[in-house]
Amino acid sequence: MKKRQVSLKDIANEVGVSIATVSYVLSDRKDSRVSEAMAKKIKEVAKTLNYQPNKIAQSLKSGKTNTIGLIVADISNPFFANIARIIEDEATKLNYTVIFGSSDEKAEKSLHLIDFLSSRQVDGFIIVPSEGTDNQIIQLKQQNIPLVLIDRYFPNISTNHVIIDNFEASGKIVNELIASGYKRIGMIAYSNPLFHMRERIRGYQETIQNHFGNNISPNLVEIDFNDSRKQVCTAIDGLLAGENPIDAIFFATNTLAILGLKYIDELSLRVPDDIAIVSFDEGEAFDFYYCPLTHIRQPLDEIGKKAVQVLTQQITQPDMGEKQICLKADLIKGKSSIRR
Amino acid sequence: MKKRQVSLKDIANEVGVSIATVSYVLSDRKDSRVSEAMAKKIKEVAKTLNYQPNKIAQSLKSGKTNTIGLIVADISNPFFANIARIIEDEATKLNYTVIFGSSDEKAEKSLHLIDFLSSRQVDGFIIVPSEGTDNQIIQLKQQNIPLVLIDRYFPNISTNHVIIDNFEASGKIVNELIASGYKRIGMIAYSNPLFHMRERIRGYQETIQNHFGNNISPNLVEIDFNDSRKQVCTAIDGLLAGENPIDAIFFATNTLAILGLKYIDELSLRVPDDIAIVSFDEGEAFDFYYCPLTHIRQPLDEIGKKAVQVLTQQITQPDMGEKQICLKADLIKGKSSIRR
DNA sequence: CTGAAAGCGCTTACAG
DNA sequence: CTGAAAGCGCTTACAG
Numbered sequence: 001m002k003k004r005q006v007s008l009k010d011i012a013n014e015v016g017v018s019i020a021t022v023s024y025v026l027s028d029r030k031d032s033r034v035s036e037a038m039a040k041k042i043k044e045v046a047k048t049l050n051y052q053p054n055k056i057a058q059s060l061k062s063g064k065t066n067t068i069g070l071i072v073a074d075i076s077n078p079f080f081a082n083i084a085r086i087i088e089d090e091a092t093k094l095n096y097t098v099i100f101g102s103s104d105e106k107a108e109k110s111l112h113l114i115d116f117l118s119s120r121q122v123d124g125f126i127i128v129p130s131e132g133t134d135n136q137i138i139q140l141k142q143q144n145i146p147l148v149l150i151d152r153y154f155p156n157i158s159t160n161h162v163i164i165d166n167f168e169a170s171g172k173i174v175n176e177l178i179a180s181g182y183k184r185i186g187m188i189a190y191s192n193p194l195f196h197m198r199e200r201i202r203g204y205q206e207t208i209q210n211h212f213g214n215n216i217s218p219n220l221v222e223i224d225f226n227d228s229r230k231q232v233c234t235a236i237d238g239l240l241a242g243e244n245p246i247d248a249i250f251f252a253t254n255t256l257a258i259l260g261l262k263y264i265d266e267l268s269l270r271v272p273d274d275i276a277i278v279s280f281d282e283g284e285a286f287d288f289y290y291c292p293l294t295h296i297r298q299p300l301d302e303i304g305k306k307a308v309q310v311l312t313q314q315i316t317q318p319d320m321g322e323k324q325i326c327l328k329a330d331l332i333k334g335k336s337s338i339r340r
Numbered sequence: 341m342k343k344r345q346v347s348l349k350d351i352a353n354e355v356g357v358s359i360a361t362v363s364y365v366l367s368d369r370k371d372s373r374v375s376e377a378m379a380k381k382i383k384e385v386a387k388t389l390n391y392q393p394n395k396i397a398q399s400l401k402s403g404k405t406n407t408i409g410l411i412v413a414d415i416s417n418p419f420f421a422n423i424a425r426i427i428e429d430e431a432t433k434l435n436y437t438v439i440f441g442s443s444d445e446k447a448e449k450s451l452h453l454i455d456f457l458s459s460r461q462v463d464g465f466i467i468v469p470s471e472g473t474d475n476q477i478i479q480l481k482q483q484n485i486p487l488v489l490i491d492r493y494f495p496n497i498s499t500n501h502v503i504i505d506n507f508e509a510s511g512k513i514v515n516e517l518i519a520s521g522y523k524r525i526g527m528i529a530y531s532n533p534l535f536h537m538r539e540r541i542r543g544y545q546e547t548i549q550n551h552f553g554n555n556i557s558p559n560l561v562e563i564d565f566n567d568s569r570k571q572v573c574t575a576i577d578g579l580l581a582g583e584n585p586i587d588a589i590f591f592a593t594n595t596l597a598i599l600g601l602k603y604i605d606e607l608s609l610r611v612p613d614d615i616a617i618v619s620f621d622e623g624e625a626f627d628f629y630y631c632p633l634t635h636i637r638q639p640l641d642e643i644g645k646k647a648v649q650v651l652t653q654q655i656t657q658p659d660m661g662e663k664q665i666c667l668k669a670d671l672i673k674g675k676s677s678i679r680r
Numbered sequence: 681c682t683g684a685a686a687g688c689g690c691t692t693a694c695a696g
Numbered sequence: 697c698t699g700a701a702a703g704c705g706c707t708t709a710c711a712g
Binding site: 005052053054055056057059060065075076078083088092097099101115116118119120121143162163258261262283284285286287289290 | 343392393394395396397399400405415416418421425433437439441455456458459460461464483558598602603624625626627628629630
């Protein structure tokens with residue numbers, strides 16, 4: 001049977017003083033005018049009894065839990081796992097705990113997580129919103145619960161957010177392929193209406209258009225997140241078929257790239273000799289891939305830290321205006337986009 | 341400014357009834373004998389006001405938070421990340437929240453996490469104990485806080501634990517090498533006194549001894565966790581030098597294997613032609629390694645689920661005896677241990 | 681069938 | 697310099 005933790009009352013009884021006095025001493029308020037001698041004695045007893053304040057009680061009183069709710073889209077994706085880690089570390093530094101969950105890109109799961117975390121009285125949320133969660137975000141805004149979106153946002157809902165310029169990054173990496181001499185560049189993306197994905201696609205399409213005008217049209221295949229393993233293969237087959245097979249593929253995410261590269265291996269195609277490959281984000285899986293991948297590296301560290309900073313500011317100064325931060329991503333050049 | 345959440349009081353005022361009555365209705369106690377009509381009205385109002393019970397207040401009253409504290413040794417290791425995910429999912433199923441942290445194999449950080457989680461009144465702990473945390477575990481036991489150790493345990497402290505038979509697994513994989521015809525088998529492990537590591541080493545040593553007696557002695561190199569990148573290279577150099585270089589290496593963990601394989605690539609050695617490789621655990625990084633690795637696969641799923649089940653049982657039935665579960669791990673045969 | 685009251689552990693404005 | 701008292705939002709044994 002669990003022993004009751006020692007409380008202020010226990011210390012008060014031991015010292016022979018009131019609970020209030022103990023509280024004043026241990027909460028170290030400057031304006032408490034408790035005598036030195038008494039304070040010293042109370043602190044001593046607290047130490048020997050190994051007193052730990054009950055945060056639950058403190059939270060109930062103060063209405064603050066110093067807890068952040070984090071909802072990511074897919075924790076099995078190292079991109080989100082890394083961001084989660086960074087957010088956790090930064091939050092810890094600022095004396096916040098993070099409770100997190102993965103929505104697995106499902107609106108229903110997201111709603112459940114928000115209710116769950118709300119009932120636990122988190123002070124605010126950091127959310128990677130998934131498709132169809134617009135109204136959940138609106139709801140949180142209406143309740144005036146501090147909130148920061150990351151990775152994605154809804155252009156028609158004004159919120160705090162920290163994102164990267166996906167349009168620019170996408171253009172940058174397609175330009176790299178073009179500069180290497182590739183012309184028939186295909187893109188494989190998710191058929192997902194979220195802003196970050198649309199921006200990546202738009203960056204691809206406009207860059208192709210700008211360079212080749214009507215001579216070469218973009219070659220985009222959008223696939224379903226829930227059936228990606230199969231559809232990536234079909235997509236690649238499609239891009240390689242016909243009289244003008246593509247000579248380069250741009251994968252819109254690291255998960256797509258991993259699936260795609262496995263299939264390309266199966267087809268016994270060599271990168272970049274048979275086909276050039278570029279991708280968004282990294283993955284531990286690429287560590288041992290024979291051909292270092294040209295990819296977009298998002299400033300994870302900055303995204304995570306800024307998100308926590310913006311959120312905690314909103315928590316402590318609720319009347320501060322909204323912060324919208326858009327960062328630039330880096331192009332990392334590997335061998336996978338070198339001209340064969 | 342954050343709006344106050346609606347409370348029982350708000351509903352009570354709205355309906356014109358006491359807080360107690362509302363509480364009875366909404367907590368759905370069978371023994372509440374509130375009239376049907378009243379109950380219905382209260383539930384309706386609760387719904388329209390979108391009432392969510394304040395878990396903080398409930399916890400303070402009940403002394404239960406339905407929260408589990410999870411401390412892993414190193415969250416950047418996919419082995420622990422995966423286990424954390426499984427524990428989280430299982431806990432959610434059983435209506436518990438998980439708050440977790442990574443001790444980074446440091447006793448000091450572990451202590452800080454335990455204090456932190458204790459003050460948040462977690463109902464119990466699942467811990468991957470790191471070196472030097474013996475006394476922290478003893479302390480938790482003395483406070484009668486429910487506790488389950490995983491992956492490792494202290495043989496001289498009796499606790500709930502869920503582990504695998506590292507001695508057996510280690511023997512199994514060394515036997516596989518021997519069966520393939522390898523004789524000079526080196527092992528690279530951490531110089532870490534924890535039981536799981538000692539068992540892996542003992543499994544290796546005894547298996548070598550059983551097969552070769554005094555003809556061939558074990559060739560073990562222990563390296564420091566905090567300087568592993570460098571020391572793995574030195575270790576491999578050492579094993580390959582001399583008149584009787586080894587022809588196979590057994591890495592005691594996946595992190596060691598990754599570091600080792602990178603170095604072996606740098607040396608332009610081919611697996612298994614130039615050297616055979618076997619390892620404990622997997623890693624996403626191996627997905628693209630040209631030679632599928634022979635390795636020990638631990639039953640992560642079972643470890644995680646059992647840990648949660650044992651812990652929640654201890655929480656709800658504190659006078660139940662200790663549970664000690666030892667699982668068997670599987671040998672997954674790849675091409676990395678095939679006779680050249 | 682319904683409500684007043686105590687209490688979980690803490691904080692803090694107020695009184696002495 | 698110190699303490700009695702109210703209150704955070706909830707639950708529940710007890711009284712009516």
